[in-house]
Amino acid sequence: MARSTVKLTPVRRHLAAVVTIALSCAFVAIMVLAGNLMQASLRSQASQIYEGADLEIQRELSDEDWASEEPLPAPEVEGAEAVWPAPRSYLEASSTSGDGFFEATMLPPGQEGALEEGSAAGTESEIVLSRSAADALEVGVGDPITVEGSGPATGEDPAQETERTLTVSGIAADPAGAVFGGTPRLMLQDVNAVALLGPTAGTTTDIWLATVPDGEDPAAVAEAASASAAEGITMRGVEEAEEEAAGSFMQGFGALGMILGVFVVIALFTSAVVIANTFAVTLAQRTRSLALLRTLGATRAQVRSVVLRESLLVGLLGAAAGVVAGHLLVQAALAGAAGLGWLNGVAPVPVSLWSVLLPLLAGVAITVLASLAPMRSATRVAPLQALRPQPPAVTRGLGVRGVLGLVAVVLGVAALVGGTALALNGVAALGILAAIGGGVLSFTGVMLVLVTLTRPLAALAARLGALLGGLPARIAGANVARNPRRSAATIAALLIGTTLMTMMTVGARTAEATLTSELDSRRPIDLVLSAEAMPEDAAEQVAAIEGMDAAHAGERGDVEVGAGEPMTLYSATPETVREISHRPEMADELADGTVLLGQERAERFGVHDGQVLSLEGADGQSHDLRVQVDANLQMSLVTPATLEQLLGEGTTPVVLADFADPGTAEREGIDVFELISSVDELSASEGFEGASSDPGGAERESYAQILDVLLGITVALLAVAVVVALVGVANTLSLGVIERTGENALLRALGTTRRQMRAMLGWEGVLLAAVGAVLGLLIGSLYGVLGIIALLGSTYPVSITIPWDRLVIVLVLALAAGALASVLPGRAAARTAPAAALASAE
Structure with missing residues (x-):
């Protein structure tokens, strides 16, 4: 048979897979773009430190220098034009519309005329602000502000606050690329430095900046000047200094990057499970076509080629849609933030090679890998025997996979408990490492043994559901247990999301209660x-x-x-x-x-x-x-x-x-x-x-706010995995409708109404969601409690707190989502006429 006569499945039948891939790839694109935004902002912050300078000069100061009450002389740098200090000071400033603490920096000499508005300060009663500082205080050129400096007191009482009223003479632009706005700065000059920074005028600093003549290479000037510089003075070009400062800033976000990476992997893994189910649905719809192709002479290689080409096409379509959607969402978020006044204007989305290429590669790779198992099933279709769908294989006993899973669960739980015990006994680092490894190993074991657990869990859920749903719920339980491997794959997708959401919720609530209890113990009065x-x-x-x-x-x-x-x-x-x-x-x-x-x-x-x-x-x-x-x-x-x-x-x-x-x-x-x-x-x-x-109460409330923000971020990220899992529930129900066409027709012929058919599919979705959600709640609670004990137990007495209200909400939402996912499959089953369905035609 010619390869060209083997037709592809219509793309509309892969719509669920395309949506799933698009969701996951959009998530990947958003994470990459968020990283790009953060890097751009941090690099901008680093460049702001050295704005207008060509050289960074580091000079060691003695104790006598640090205690000086007179301005220190500028370091001598051969080949430099202007040299000025980089004070590390913050001053409190206020206006009629706002107040706060602002970084005090020196306006580079020679750049007094390069302001966005106004002019440089001409007297000690004037000052230049950065654009972000002017916006924070809601002032413009000519407006007064009050600054509490370190200079001589302005009143008769030398002990009173050195509060000064200054006039804004100019506004300097924030550095380019500062997506989230630059650091608000008070930009001082020689005329007002003493008044605001004290008698040393900010010269008691070990960092100085300098410019070099136009056309000179800063690195070459630094190298030449270093040879004749005094002892304790080193210098380098600002490009090198900016790179080091940016790297230092980014180190603090390394842990956050790892956390975001974990959520990306979770979303992609859940997508792989759902995509595999989607292709299984498609192949079930195409069973007769594949059998006919095999009868007409199509080889296994040709059938494999059909599935592979479908996988590539679906992966590319979904990934491309996800890339576009991710970039559009980030652009919309930036526009919305600018509209709310959080950003200085609408920043363009920071498109990069990785923000486009990484989601595309991830989407295609995940799709192809997820299609391997359905592809193998497709190549096993016999020319004649496959004209009618084969009954699903029945799993009996644990099997090799179940035994391995059970061993992994036992060893993982032992490592988790042992790591927690080590942390409680003061061996924190090793204990945390053992607890993390035990959690990963035990959860992997649960995933492996889930096929064996699905049948008894579904039966138990069906008995409980029958109390409310009657016969449709009991039939639904039998349908879930009929193909435990596919049901287990769907439950696994739900299990991942609910386990992690529960773990984060319980962990955050326990951490909040623990830290609050410790703060109440240490500082009980606000x-x-x-x-x-x-x-x-x-x-x-x-x-x-x-x-x-x-x-x-x-x-x-x-x-x-x-x-x-x-x-x-x-x-x-x-x-x-x-x-x-x-x-x-x-x-x-x-x-x-x-x-x-x-x-x-x-x-x-x-x-x-x-x-x-x-x-x-x-x-x-x-x-x-x-x-x-x-x-x-x-x-x-x-x-x-x-x-x-x-x-x-x-x-x-x-x-x-x-x-x-x-x-x-x-x-x-x-x-x-x-x-x-x-x-x-x-x-x-x-x-x-x-x-x-x-104010001891401020520390208590700050911890609570930080934990709430972290919990909100993680729940929002995990919601992506849950949405993808819901697509998996719908796919599993659709496959069940296809495989049970004849049975459904017989039920209709025996008098089952369309409403009862929809109820049966609805209960099937609810039972799948219930098994995944309940397992996730139990496992997530265990992980959340033991994880927090491992993290905090060596330092604080842990107050275990289970947020029952939030867990009930998670369970209710999961059940509602399972019911929602059954709507379309239920309609498909109910619409089929009894007589037409008995033929089981495609």
Whole structure:
């Protein structure tokens, strides 16, 4: 038979595979583009450090230089035109519309006229801002801003804040390529450097920058100047310095890149499972055609060529669609971010060779590999025997694959538990490595043994489903168990997504509870405001701050306990502790003649639990103070009566306060940093002297926000794998409809209604989703708990927390998705007329 007479399957029959490949390749393209955006931004940040310079000069400074109160002379560089310092300072600036901390840099000499707007500063009362700083403060040329510098005080009291009102004289452009905006900068010059950076004018730095004459090679100038430079001075071209700085920045994102790579692999692996099922569906639809081709003389090589050409075509179509979709989505995201004001204008999508080539190669390779098993099945089609679909092979016993899977599960769980135990006993690095290896090995074993587990699990799910769905649910369970290999492949796709989503959810919730518990143990009071003096109604003023829950006045003072430093005692009544502390049970341990402190603090001062200290009081007599060690409390608490007995009038006032909980009406629209800013603003007002705050609640809320963001990112990434898995459910149901055409026709002939047929397919999808989701919830919870214990157990006491509400949501969504995936196959089964279907024609 001529090769050209072997027709390809219509592409419309591969629509599910094309969609699956497009989703996965779009995901790969988005990840590559995200990496490109991040690299471009980091390189831009690095170039910003050396903007306008040709050379970087490093000069070692002595202790005397660092302590200098006079400007240090610039390093002498032969062949350089201008040399200026690169101070590493941040200054607080504010306007009527915004405030914040900004990086202080020097405007390169000779570039005063190359500004985006305005001109260079002519006096110490003027300043140049970068575009990002001007946008953050919402100011333009001619507008005033307030800067708290380190220069001489502007008022009569030298101790007051060196707050200056400056006029924006010019705005400099942010560096090119800064997709996410440049670092907001205050760009200083000689005329205002002393006023803002202090008497040294920013020269107490070991990094200086320089320019060379036009036409000169910076590297050659650096090499020549190094030979005559003073000892302790080294120099190089800024290109080399920028590359090193960019590499240093990117190292911090290496772990994030690995995590994103894991999710890419997960999405591609899930796609491979779904694509294999899709080709199995297509081959089932083409069984009679393939048999006819074999009868007419088509060789196995020709049949193999049909499947291979189909795989390549489907892979190229899906991958190309995914590449285009991925780039369009990233461009839309950039446009949306610019519209919301997050970016400085609409940045073009950073198309690169890898953003196009990698998704294409991944899509084609995954498709071809996934088609190997269906291809082998297609070449086994006999000319005559294949005219009617063969019954699926029945798997009995574990088999070699099941035995290997069971061994992998046992060994993997043992390694996971052993690694966790090692981490708990202080061998953190080895324990974490063993736990990760055990998790991978055990999950691989579960995937291998899943074929054997599918039949009993489906039967159990069918019995439970029959209580709600009756006969259609029972028939659906039998259909799922009929071909356990294909059902197991579909369940595996769902299992991957639900396991990882559950693991991340349980792990993040347990980590949050663990870190919160540790922070509650160390710093149970959200805010400790101390001062040399404060108004009598300071506590009432703090409590009146929007977002604050309660505040109480107290005292503090230092006592000698025989250590190398005095111990600072804070006074609070048990009632105060119960109201404002995140550990109200501490109040039961707080009594007169007792000091409450944590284990680390006890070791620091050389005391132990139950020890009685004999201290001289304010009346000159000796008083006993019993040590009560409470967890890891990082402050020393006593009652007001005890502090007065020990120190009398030798104390200073404090305010102990509690933030309103995030999410409550009191905190609506107020983040923790705004709350701290309000406290700082109050403590800088009249009546407060030498005030300082210790906001322990900020650390607690920051950890919670970071974990929530990470969890949101990972769940969004894993959603791609879940969507792909749902396509797999629909494919498996479609194949079942094809294989059971005659049976479905018989059911219709015996009186089964179309609604019952759709219900049967719906229950089949729900049962597949239920088995995958329940297994995923169980395995993911185990991995999440043991993984967090391995990661944090050596440092903190882990508080295992299972977020049942979120797990129920995952289960409900999985079941709903399984039912949704059954809609189209159910319609196909219900539309077939009984008499026509009995012929089982294609």
